[in-house]
Amino acid sequence: MRMVIIGGGSLASHCAAALTKRDHEVVIIEKDQDKIDVLSQYIDCGFILGDGAKPKFLEEACAKNTDALICLSDSDTDNLLAAQVAKTMGFKRVIVRVEDDELEPVCHNLKMEGVIFTNKQLTREIVNMSELHDGMLRSAYLEGELQFVELTLDENCPKTLDEVELPQQCHLVTVNTGEKCYIPADVKSLNTCDKLLFVSRHEDLAELRKSLGLSSDS
The missing domain is CATH 3.40.50.720 (NAD(P)-binding Rossmann-like Domain)
Known part of the structure; x- marks a missing residue:
């Protein structure tokens, strides 16, 4: 580009x-x-x-x-x-x-x-980084290896989190339904327009989108 x-x-x-x-x-x-x-x-x-x-x-x-x-x-x-x-x-x-x-x-x-x-x-990044409790994740985030990524599900999305095979170094942080924000353990189903917040490596983004049924440019 x-x-x-x-x-x-x-x-x-x-x-x-x-x-x-x-x-x-x-x-x-x-x-x-x-x-x-x-x-x-x-x-x-x-x-x-x-x-x-x-x-x-x-x-x-x-x-x-x-x-x-x-x-x-x-x-x-x-x-x-x-x-x-x-x-x-x-x-x-x-x-x-x-x-x-x-x-x-x-x-x-x-x-x-x-x-x-x-x-x-910058304020948002500092808050996000401070809330990473895992030491290895926090270190990787500081070194620029990891980033926060929010993806919005479309009609091709999986129905449950169990159907999603995430890249190994990718972690789901929250699921925002528009009405409420949930931690992954409290999510029973996935729906169109849900916003999922991940911590992910840049090189894993294409695989992450694919696992959610999203096109590569979404």
């Missing part, structure tokens, strides 16, 4: 490095040549020198060949502006980093999708 990242700061560089390690093609748009010079020494990706919020440089990034535009500059305003401009230019998917929680109503009014409020997300 081809990913375009706006920004050359710490988060942007970490994401770019992680994506290239997963064999994705990455292009970084950054307006500071000095940052590009530093990043190019250890990240094998393309670079565009310019302001990612301006159409000229987004055009150079080529929307039709890009699977996701990820706005990770240090400015919430620039990220939101870039996302709005990108929507008019045909980018398939736009992911936006926003630090200021007070901007959430603005994003809602603009009907923006793919917005990550980093302070909220």
